Amino acid sequence: MKYNLPKYILPALIVLAISCSTAKQDITSSTKNISSIDCKVDSLLSLMTLEEKVGQMNQYNGFWNVTGPVPKDGSAAKKYEHLKKGWVGSMLNVKGVKDVKALQKIAVEETRLGIPVIFGYDVIHGYKTISPIPLAEAASWDLEAIKKSAEIAAAESAASGLNWTFAPMVDVSRDARWGRVMEGAGEDPYLNSVIAAARVKGFQGNLGEFNLAACVKHFAGYSFAEAGKDYNTVDVSHNTLHNIILPPFKAAAEAGALTFMNSFNELDGIPATGNAYLQRDILKKDWNFQGFVVSDWGSMGEMVAHGYSKDLKQAAEQAANAGSDMDMESSGYVEHLAALVREGKVSEDKINDAVRRILRVKFELGLFDNPYKYCDEAREAATVGKKEFHEGVLDVAKKSIVLLKNNNNLLPLKKEGQRIAVIGALANDKTSPLGSWRIGADDNTAVSVLEGLNAYKGNQITYAKGADVVIGEPTFTVETKINMTDKSGFTEAVNTAKNADVVIMVLGEHGLQTGEGRSRAELGLPGVQQELLETVYKANPNIVLVLTNGRPLIIPWAAQNIPAIVEAWHLGTESGNAIAQVLYGDYNPSGKLPMCFPKAIGQLPLYYNHKSTGRPGGESPTESVFWSHYTDIDNNPVYPFGYGLSYSTFEYSNLKLSTNTFAQNGQIRVSVDVKNTSKIDGKEVVQLYIRDLIGSVTRPVKELKGFELTEIKAGEVKTVTFTIDEKTIEFYTANKKWETEAGDFKVFVGGSSITKLEAPFSYTK
DSSP states (O other), rough: OOOOOOOTTHHHHHHHHHHHHHHHHHHHHHSSSHHEEEEEEHHHHHHHHHHHHHHTTEEOOOOTTTTOOOOSHHHHHHHHHHHHHTOOOHHHHHHHHHHHHHHHHHHHHSSSSSSOOOOOOOOBBBBSSBBHHHHHHHHHOOHHHHHHHHHHHHHHHHHOOOOOOOOOOOOOOOHHHHHHGGGGGSSSHHHHHHHHHHHHHHSSSSSSSSOBBBBEETTGGGGGGGGTTTTTTOOHHHHHHIIIIIHHHHHHHHHHOOOOEESSSSSEEEEEEOOOOIIIIIIHHHOOOEEEEOOOOHHHHHHHHTSSSHHHHHEEEEEEEOOOOEEEOOHHHHHHHHHHHTTTSSHHHHHHHHHHHHHHHHHHHTTTTTTTOOHHHHHHHTTTTTTHHHHHHHHHHHHOOOEEEGGGGOOSSSSSSSSSEEEEGGGGGGSGGOOOOOOSOOTTTSSHHHHHHTTOOSSSSEEOOOOOBBBBBOOOSOOOOSSOOOOOHHHHHHHHHHTTTTTEEEEEEOOOGGTTOOOOOOOSSSHHHHHHHHHHHHHHHEEEEEEESSSSOOOOOOOHOSSSEEOOOOOOOHHHHHHHHHHHSSSOOOOOOOOOOOGGGGOSSSSSOOBSOOOOOSSSSOOOEEEEOOOOSSSSOOOOTTTOOOOOOEEEEEEEEEOOOOEOEEEEEEEEEEESSSSSSSSEEEEEEEEESSSSSOOOOOOEEEEEEEEOOOOOOOEEEEEEHHHHOEEEOTTEEOOOOOOEEEEEESSSSSEEEEEEEEEEE
16 A cells, blocks of 8 residues: 655654664674564654653543534544653543544654554454454353454454554453353463463464454453452462463463453552563563553553552553553543653653563554554455354363263254254344454344254254343343343243243353453353243253353352253354254364353352362261361362363273473373263363462462373274373472472373373473
8 A cells, every 4th residue: 555654744754764774884893683574663763752652651432523613622633642642551441434534644644753553442352243252252261262362353453554453352251250250261370371372373373464453452361359349459479370370471472462450459468550570570671572662541540549559640650650551531641741851850851661571562564564554444344254253162162061971972963853942042042142342343243042942954943041040131240130020921932832842041141241341250150041041940951051151160059960061152143053053963062261250259269279168078078177178068060160061972991101200301191091982072171280389489289281182983982192291290499489399290181180091290300
C-alpha cells in the first residue's frame, strides 16, 4: 500500500538514517552490539520532548466517533487534542479498518514527529469467528490446535486494523468461584506454561507479516484473590509465587511475547502496578524482558483506593518508578509524569527506558515502515469470517469437549430410529455459546446445540425450553439476573421427556455469567436448572447431560444419577456442530479436564498438586479425627484434574525406567505401554507426574511434568516415552533461586492425575 509521509516526520527519518548509519560503522570497532531497531529507537528518542515521551506512555480508550464531528468540549475533546499533539501512544477498543485508519492518520500526519499509534483490543478467543473459551481449549491438551486458534484470531483482527491483543491470560486458577478461570488454562503451572507459549506463538507468528503483539496477563497473582472474589486481596508466599504463579509468565516471555499487563491485585502489600519487585526485578532484570508493561484498566488510579497512593500524582510516581511503562485509562502519566520528572521524583532515564520499549514494539510490528500496514479494507472484507476459520474453530471445539460419564454406552447416539427430547434454554441459544470476552463478535451468531442436532436427519427431535437460565438479555457491563422462580415450562419439558427414547438436557451457565467480575459464591447449576434436571429425571432417567459453562461446576447429584455427562464449555461460533458431532460419534472425544470438579463449595480452592501437610491421614475414612479432612465429605473432587473419558478404552501397563538413578547432565527415559482395548480408534492424553519426596522447602504430592496426546487404533498397543532430566525436577528452592536438588523421587504415569503406575528414581550431584 502506498501512503504519503507527513511533512513533520521527514526530518526525524533523516536523523534516524544518519545516526543509524554512524552506529553501524561504530559496531565494527566496538564490542557493544547495537541492533538496527535499537539504533532507530534511540535516534527517535533524541528528537522527542519530555511531553512527547510521556505521551507514548499514555493509552486511551476509544473516545471519538470518527465518522462524526470533531469533539469540541469535555474529556473527548481533551483526548483528541492529546492525540494531535502526539501525546497518545496507544488506543484500545477501536476496531475496523475505517476507524483505525482515521485515527492513525491523525497520529502520523498531524503530529510533530508522526509516531504511529498501536491499537489494542481484547481478542481473547477470537475476533468475529469465535473459538472455545481458553479454559475449554486447555481441555484439548492439543498445543497445535490451540496455536492454530490464536492464529485465526490474529488473522481476523489484524485484517480489521488491530495490531495488539490483551491475551493470553496465563493466571494459574485454583478457585472456580473466580469468574476469569474461563480465560486461562486451569490449575496447573506446567499445562499453563506450554499453552501460554503456544498462544503467544499463534498470536505473534512472524511479526513481519500481519500478526498481533501478544500481551501476557495478569502479572501477577490475580487469580489467587481471596475467596475467588474478583479484584480481591492476594496474599501468597514467595514459594507459591515462584513455583506456581510465575512459571507460565516466564514461558510466555521466553516464547517472545512483546508485552505484559500488570494486574489489579496487591502482592505482598503492594499493588502490582506499583510493584517494582515484579516488574523491574523479576520481569525486566531476572528474565531480561525487552518489551513493555501496560497497566490494567485504571489500575494506576486504583492504587489510591488500595490505600497505597494518596492521589493520582503519587500513583503515577510509584507506577513509573516500579516499571509500569504504559498507563491504560488512568491519565496519571499524561497529567503528572512530566512534572514529576522536573521535580526529581522520577528520573528521565526511567521515562527513556519505558519509551524505548514502546517504540521498539512499534518498530517490530512494522508500523514505522508503514503506519497503515493493518489498514486495508479489501483485505478486511476478504479475511473476516473466512470458511477456513470456521473449520478451524470447529476442529478445536470438538477437541475441547470432555466426556465425564457414559454408563451403559449411552453415547454415542444412534443416527436413526430414535426419538430424542432436547431440553434446556441453552440448547436453543445462539449467543451464550460465544462465551465471555468475545466483544468483537456479533450476538446470535453461534450454531446452537439444537441446530447442530437437527443437521442429523435420521432421528425425531423434539425441543422444550424447560426454564430460562437468565432473565432478559445479559450484557457485558451489567450484572446478570438469574431465573430463580419461573418454572412454567417444567410441564412441557416433562411431557416431552416421557415420549423420548433419549433426553439431551443442555444446562449450565450463560456465557455472560462467567468472565471478569463474575465471581460466584455457589457453583451449582444456576437458578431452577437443578430442579428441572431432577424433575425430568423422574419422567425419563435416560438422560445425556450436556454442560455449557465457563468454569467447573458442582454437580454431585448429576454425577451420581445421570448416566451420561458431557462437558461442552462455551465452544464459540461452531459450538452446536461440535457438540452434535461428538454426541453422534462422528468425533471421538479426547478432552481432559484442566481443572478438577469439586464435590462442595467448601473444598475450594481445590487442586491436585497440593502439599502433604503434617497430618495427611490418607483419603480413607478413619475413626481418628485428627488429620487434614472434612467431617462431612471426603477430600477428593468429583472429577480430578486430567480426567476425561472416550468412546475408546485404554489400559496402561509395563512402566519402565531406563535407570533408577541419574546425575548432573544425565537423564532417565520413562516408557509405558498404552493399549486401546476397544473396537474404536481414539486419542489418549498420556500424562507424566513426578513427586519430589524431600526438598529444602515442602513439595507437592504430585506435579504434571509432561504429556503426550497420541492416537491409538482399536486393539493397538503404543509405547509412549518421556525423558526426565535436571530441568524436569528443578524448582524455586530455599536458596531463593531455581535449581535442582539431589534426592529421591517418584514418577507416575496415567490418563489423569489419579494414576496407578509408579516407580522410584533418584538424582545425585
